Amino acid sequence: MFGYTWSELSSIFVMQSFSGFSLFSVLLLMALGLAIIFGQMGVVNLAHGEFMALGAYTVYLCSEIVHKHIPALAPYYFIVAIVAAFFAAGLVGLFVEWSLIRFLYKRPLDTLLATWGLSLIMQQAFRSIFGAREVTPTLPDWLMGSFKPSATIDIPINGVFVMGLTLLLTFGVWLFMFRSRTGLQMRATVQNRVMSGAVGINTKLVDRFTFSLGCGIAGVAGAAFTTIGSTGPDSGSRYIVDTFLVVVFGGTASLLGTVASAFGIAQSQSILEFFLKGTMGKVSVLTLIVIVLMIRPKGLFASKVRS
Amino acid sequence: MLGVNNIDVGYNKSRVIHDMSFKVNPEEILVIMGRNGMGKTTLLKSLIGILPSTSGSIKLGDQEIAGMDSYQRVRSGIGFVPQGRMIFPSLTVTENILSGARGNVAQSTWDEIYALFPVLHEMRKRKGGNLSGGQQQQLAIARALVANPKILILDEPTEGIQPSIIKDIGRALKEIRNMRKIAIIVTEQVVSFMMDVCDRVLVMERGRFIHEAYRDSLNSDKIKALLAV
Numbered sequence: 088m089f090g091y092t093w094s095e096l097s098s099i100f101v102m103q104s105f106s107g108f109s110l111f112s113v114l115l116l117m118a119l120g121l122a123i124i125f126g127q128m129g130v131v132n133l134a135h136g137e138f139m140a141l142g143a144y145t146v147y148l149c150s151e152i153v154h155k156h157i158p159a160l161a162p163y164y165f166i167v168a169i170v171a172a173f174f175a176a177g178l179v180g181l182f183v184e185w186s187l188i189r190f191l192y193k194r195p196l197d198t199l200l201a202t203w204g205l206s207l208i209m210q211q212a213f214r215s216i217f218g219a220r221e222v223t224p225t226l227p228d229w230l231m232g233s234f235k236p237s238a239t240i241d242i243p244i245n246g247v248f249v250m251g252l253t254l255l256l257t258f259g260v261w262l263f264m265f266r267s268r269t270g271l272q273m274r275a276t277v278q279n280r281v282m283s284g285a286v287g288i289n290t291k292l293v294d295r296f297t298f299s300l301g302c303g304i305a306g307v308a309g310a311a312f313t314t315i316g317s318t319g320p321d322s323g324s325r326y327i328v329d330t331f332l333v334v335v336f337g338g339t340a341s342l343l344g345t346v347a348s349a350f351g352i353a354q355s356q357s358i359l360e361f362f363l364k365g366t367m368g369k370v371s372v373l374t375l376i377v378i379v380l381m382i383r384p385k386g387l388f389a390s391k392v393r394s
Numbered sequence: 395m396l397g398v399n400n401i402d403v404g405y406n407k408s409r410v411i412h413d414m415s416f417k418v419n420p421e422e423i424l425v426i427m428g429r430n431g432m433g434k435t436t437l438l439k440s441l442i443g444i445l446p447s448t449s450g451s452i453k454l455g456d457q458e459i460a461g462m463d464s465y466q467r468v469r470s471g472i473g474f475v476p477q478g479r480m481i482f483p484s485l486t487v488t489e490n491i492l493s494g495a496r497g498n499v500a501q502s503t504w505d506e507i508y509a510l511f512p513v514l515h516e517m518r519k520r521k522g523g524n525l526s527g528g529q530q531q532q533l534a535i536a537r538a539l540v541a542n543p544k545i546l547i548l549d550e551p552t553e554g555i556q557p558s559i560i561k562d563i564g565r566a567l568k569e570i571r572n573m574r575k576i577a578i579i580v581t582e583q584v585v586s587f588m589m590d591v592c593d594r595v596l597v598m599e600r601g602r603f604i605h606e607a608y609r610d611s612l613n614s615d616k617i618k619a620l621l622a623v
C-alpha cells in the first residue's frame with residue numbers, strides 16, 4: 088500500500104498517532120474553552136485563537152526572562168510558564184468580558200463582529216510587541232527527547248507530556264464543573280438563565296468567570312502549542328477553524344463529545360497528512376465531518392434529558 | 395412584611411398590572427385567585443424581578459427591592475417557585491436544591507426538607523428532568539427554601555398535579571409557615587386548595603383586585619362565582 092511494507096506502515100501509524108497527540112491536545116483545550124464559553128453564554132468568540140497565541144507568547148516571555156536572568160531555573164520554567172499562560176489569558180479574558188462582551192449579550196451578530204475586531208486588535212498588539220516574525224521558546228532538554236521502543240518507532244516526549252497535561256486539565260475542568268459550587272452555578276445558568284437568577288445565582292458574575300476560564304484554557308492550549316510549532320501573530324487564527332470543527336462535531340453539551348471529536352479529528356488529520364498532502368488531509372476530514380453531521384445534526388454526543 | 399404600592403407591569407407596550415397595591419402580613423398565607431390570563435404570573439414575576447415593574451415601589455420590610463436584579467431579591471429574602479416548576483432538568487435533585495443555597499446547607503435544613511418531602515430523599519440522585527410533575531413541584535419548593543426566604547411566592551403550584559400530591563403540598567405550605575414563621579403568597583385557580591391553605595384571599599381580574607376576604611368571613615360560592623366566566 089502506497090509502496091510501504093506492513094511493518095513500515097504500522098510504525099508510521101504509531102508515530103503519526105503520537106504526533107497527532109500534540110495536535111489533539113491543542114485542539115481539545117481550544118475546543119474546551121470555546122465550548123464552555125459558547126455553551127454558557129451563546130457567545131462565539133472569534134478571538135479565541137488569539138487567546139491561545141497569548142498563552143504561547145507568555146511561555147516565550149517566561150523562557151526569555153528565565154534564560155536571561157535566572158538560567159538555573161531553565162529546566163523547570165516550562166511548568167511555571169503553563170500556569171502563567173493560564174492566568175495571563177484568563178485575566179485578559181476577564182477584562183475583555185467586562186469591557187466588551189457583557190454589553191453584547193443577546194446580540195449574536197454584534198458579538199461576532201466585536202470578537203472578530205478584537206482578534207485583529209490582539210494580532211496587531213502581538214505584532215507590535217513581539218514583532219512579525221515567529222518566535223520559539225527555548226524548551227527544556229528533557230522535554231525534547233524521545234523514546235525508542237523499537238528501531239523504527241520514535242515517540243517524542245513532548246507529545247506525551249502535552250497529552251498528559253491536557254488530560255489532567257480536562258479532568259480538572261470536569262471536577263470543577265461537577266464538584267464545585269461555581270461549577271454547579273454554571274451548569275444551572277446554562278440550563279435556565281432566568282430561573283438561575285430567580286434562585287439567587289448572580290448570572291452576570293458567572294458569565295464573567297466562565298469567559299475568563301475559557302480564555303485561560305485557551306492560554307494553556309497556547310502553551311501546549313509551543314511544543315509543536317513556533318508562535319506568530321496569526322498562529323491563533325490558523326487554529327480557530329479546526330477548533331470550530333471540533334466543537335460542531337462534538338456538540339457543545341458534552342465533555343466526552345468534545346474529547347472524542349478532538350481526538351478523531353486530530354488523529355485522522357495527522358495520519359492522513361502523512362499519506363496525502365496536508366490540505367488533502369484536511370479536506371478528507373472535513374468531508375467526514377459533513378457526512379457525520381448530516382446523520383447526527385446535533386453532534387455525535389447530544390445529551391438526552393427531558394425538560 | 396411585604397408592601398406593594400402602585401406598581402405597573404407589562405410586556406413592551408401592553409400593560410397587564412395596573413396601579414396595583416397590596417400588603418402581605420407576617421406569617422400570613424395569602425392566596426391570589428384569578429382565571430387564566432388575568433395577570434397572576436405577571437404580578438409574581440415583577441415581585442421576583444424577572445419582569446421588573448415600571449413604576450411604584452415594592453418594599454420587603456424596610457428595604458426597597460423594586461430596582462434590584464432577581465438574585466439580589468432572593469438574597470433579600472424572596473423565595474420563588476414558578477409556574478411550571480422550572481427545575482433544572484439535567485441537574486440531580488440534590489444539585490437542584492443546592493443551586494438555591496448560598497454557602498453550605500445545614501444538616502438541619504436537609505432534615506427539614508426531607509421531613510417535608512420524603513420523596514426527595516429517595517430521589518436525591520435522580521436527574522430533576524426524570525421526576526414526575528408532583529415531585530418536581532416539591533423539588534422547586536425545596537430549592538426556594540434553602541435560601542431561607544422571609545416570604546415564599548408560589549405560582550399555581552397545583553397546576554397539572556395529581557390530587558393526592560396537591561394535599562401534600564397544601565400540608566407542606568402550612569407546615570413551612572408554622573415552622574419558619576414566614577409569609578407565603580400563592581396564586582391559584584383551584585378553590586378547594588385555596589380553602590385548604592388560605593388566611594386571606596384576593597381575587598384578580600385583568601390586572602386589578604376585585605375582591606378581598608379573610609378566612610373567617612370567606613364565602614367560597616362567591617369566589618367561585620367571581621372566577622366563573
Ligand SMILES: Nc1ncnc2c1ncn2[C@@H]1O[C@H](COP(=O)(O)OP(=O)(O)O)[C@@H](O)[C@H]1O
Binds near residue numbers: 434437
Ligand atoms: N411573554 C408575554 N408577552 C406578552 N404578553 C404576555 C406574555 N405573557 C403573558 N402575557 C399576557 O399577559 C396577560 C396576563 O398573563 P399571565 O400573567 O400569564 O396570567 P395568569 O398567570 O393569570 O394566567 C395575558 O393577557 C397574557 O396574554
Ligand SMILES: [Mg+2]
Binds near residue numbers: 436549
Ligand atoms: Mg400564570
